[in-house]
Amino acid sequence: MLYRPIAVFDSGLGSLSVVRELRKIVPSENILYFADKKNFPYGNKTKSELKSIMLKSINFLEKYQPKLIVMASNTPSVQIYDEIKNNFSTAIISTKLPLDKTISLSRKKHIAIMASKGTLDSKEFNYLIKKEIPQQIFVDKVDSSEIINLVESGSFLFDQKFTSDKIREIIESNIDDTIDVIALGSTHLPFVKNYIEDILPSIKFINSSAEVAKDVKSYLKYTGDLDKNKNSKGKLEILVSADKKNFQSILRYMGIKEIIFDVSLQM
Structure with a gap:
């Protein structure tokens, strides 16, 4: 068992984009990466189902005595986080939609948010939009569930033409040249950012995975729990709740070589 890791979880590969950002900015920290593939995708779950999954996953991860737990998925972070954040002895960090940064970078006052259907359709998301985005800013919502599925299945690695064509189809149906900034509201989307940038080269992208990694570092600094040993490299441990063979491939x-532990019988 890793010593006091940062625990990071979502429904699969999305967590890995957060893990990558953490390894850049807090390289000495141990990281426990839990891919809850048994419950993929979070984006089509009811709020009640999501809450149950979050409670079960966090209770499971607390057994590893982490410094903190990162809810590395935008869907439960938007819908569930506020309800459960005080239910645990371990601090929980959510993956927020990076709205402030997205708004501040927009010169055309027209932004887009790419996210799962579950996130975009939730009343919590729409409340957030009304609360945090000024009325003069136009917001387009882009259902990116199919793109998220391409990432989770590995198609973005193994079938690049199909991935490019599908992303182009979704982008061209939803985004025009009046938009100048896009928030990537799913931790799966950074893996296909290069595809999206090729289609939309003049648009700026805000990555929620990078933003939550900064939140983690700030929290550890604030609590005095940040490992400052520049000569040590943190270890990575990987857990998966289902479909280990495909996930491992x-x-x-x-290029990730760490051992992957199947925890399906523990969930």
Whole structure:
């Protein structure tokens, strides 16, 4: 068992985009990465189902005595986080939609948010939009569930033409040249950012995975719990709740060599 890791979880590969950002900015920290593939995708779950999954996952991860737990998925972060954040002895960090930064970078006052259907359709998301985005800013919502599925399945690695064509179809149906900034409201989307940038080269993208990694570092600094040993490299441990064989093949293709532990019987 890793010593006091940062625990990071979502329904699969999305967490990995957060893990990558954490390894850049807090390289000495141990990281426990839990891919809850048993419950993929979070984006089509009811709020009640999501709450149950979050409670179960966090209770499970607390057994590893982490410094904190990162809810590395935008869907439960938007819908569930506020309800459960005080239910645990361990601090929980959510993956917020990076709205402030997206708004501040827009010169055309027209932005888009790419996210799962579950996030975009939730009353919590729409309340957030009304609360945090000024009325003079136009917001387009882009259902990116199909793109998220392409990432989770590994198609973005193994079938690049199909991935490019599908992303182009979704982008061209929803985004025009009046938009100048897009928030990537799913931790799966950074893996296909290069595809999206090729289609929309003049648009700026805000990555929620990078933003939550900054939140983690700030929290650890604030609590005095940040590992400052520049000579040590943190270890990575990977857990998966289902479909280990396919998940492992994707990670190996991506160059990730750590042992992957199947925890399906513990969930």
